[in-house]
Amino acid sequence: MKDKESLVDPATEFTNRASKAQKVQAVLNRFPWISSAVVLAISLITFSFFNENFLTPNNLSLILQQVAIIGAIAAGQTIIIMTAGIDLSCGAIAIFASMVMAKTSFVNGWPAWASFLLGIMVGTAAGAFNGWLVTRIKLPPFIVTLATLNIFLALTLFYATGRTIMDQELDPFYLKLGYLIKIGEFKVTTGVLVMIAMYLVLAFVLRYTGWGRHVYAVGDDIEAARLAGIQVNRVLMSVYMTAGFIFAITAWIIIGRVAAASPNTGSTLNLDSITAVVIGGTSLFGGRGAIFGSLLGAIMVGVFRNGLSLAGVDLYYQTFAVGVLILVAVSVDQWIRRARK
Numbered sequence: 001m002k003d004k005e006s007l008v009d010p011a012t013e014f015t016n017r018a019s020k021a022q023k024v025q026a027v028l029n030r031f032p033w034i035s036s037a038v039v040l041a042i043s044l045i046t047f048s049f050f051n052e053n054f055l056t057p058n059n060l061s062l063i064l065q066q067v068a069i070i071g072a073i074a075a076g077q078t079i080i081i082m083t084a085g086i087d088l089s090c091g092a093i094a095i096f097a098s099m100v101m102a103k104t105s106f107v108n109g110w111p112a113w114a115s116f117l118l119g120i121m122v123g124t125a126a127g128a129f130n131g132w133l134v135t136r137i138k139l140p141p142f143i144v145t146l147a148t149l150n151i152f153l154a155l156t157l158f159y160a161t162g163r164t165i166m167d168q169e170l171d172p173f174y175l176k177l178g179y180l181i182k183i184g185e186f187k188v189t190t191g192v193l194v195m196i197a198m199y200l201v202l203a204f205v206l207r208y209t210g211w212g213r214h215v216y217a218v219g220d221d222i223e224a225a226r227l228a229g230i231q232v233n234r235v236l237m238s239v240y241m242t243a244g245f246i247f248a249i250t251a252w253i254i255i256g257r258v259a260a261a262s263p264n265t266g267s268t269l270n271l272d273s274i275t276a277v278v279i280g281g282t283s284l285f286g287g288r289g290a291i292f293g294s295l296l297g298a299i300m301v302g303v304f305r306n307g308l309s310l311a312g313v314d315l316y317y318q319t320f321a322v323g324v325l326i327l328v329a330v331s332v333d334q335w336i337r338r339a340r341k
Helices: 004-030 033-050 057-066 068-081 090-106 112-135 141-160 172-178 190-208 210-220 222-227 232-258 269-279 291-310 315-340
Strands: 180-183 186-189
Touching (some): 033 315, 057 186, 057 291, 068 232, 068 291, 090 141, 090 232, 112 172, 112 232, 172 190, 186 190, 190 232, 210 222, 222 232, 291 315
8 A cells, every 4th residue: 555645755856946936926916016126125235245335324325315306206106007007298288387486486587486386286196187087088098198298397497498497596496306315324304204205104104095906906907996986087187297297296296306407307217217126026017016116116216226336347237237127027027927826
């Protein structure tokens, strides 16, 4: 008589191997930022061996200052991608809003608070326009925002007439987010603190409000969400308007960081924000992701570029490394999605 254990050992061994993989997939599906955090930690340790100045407070502070703009844009991009959409016009909206703020203040003589509010309204309206085309005209988000990218760029160039408004011409209010604040041995700009505040607010809203749950539901399965009684179009419209509002706040961060308002700033903000969101673990197919993952993704890109630069690596290799990161992030996302089927 054969030993019963010997008959089931191969199957048991195979089942155990499969269950371990499924456990890893389940953890990453629930906490998509974990893989980003692990890669970021490994990157920090690795780059510290190439240059002793990498982990110094001054250099880490510089990285945070450099990713403030991308991180802020990525916050708005994240909630759109969570609904299985995308916004290629995000950078153009931010620059357009920044020019409206600066020009109405300097050229038209508006009070800083009034020009700022107008810029916020312009950014929010631009997001609403994207949302209207997606929800009412039923156009794909990629096509909509590719078109409005060009529209908002043209409006910016037309409105600004090619003129850059320099720091000495700007109201001091617009330079406040470029001020340095010392926190222990770290020096960060007020723009970094505003960016972090945006993430804290969005994290709370997405996790603890009905609106946040509806955003995930619409991205996961739009038809199931509609059958469950969720006002899908209303949710999508609110998402694009919220993103437009965030892009307008980012306009303020941009002016403070660059110490100028220029129509030629931020030509790659749209692609950089998508890179941060994807690397941060948010699925391009919607329904899965964590807002802080996008912040980790933005920091990771900054860490890679800064670390490779300090190591003496050429710029095109830095770009190559970021491309590899994107491919790895999308591959991990596909692997996790297969586990859910």
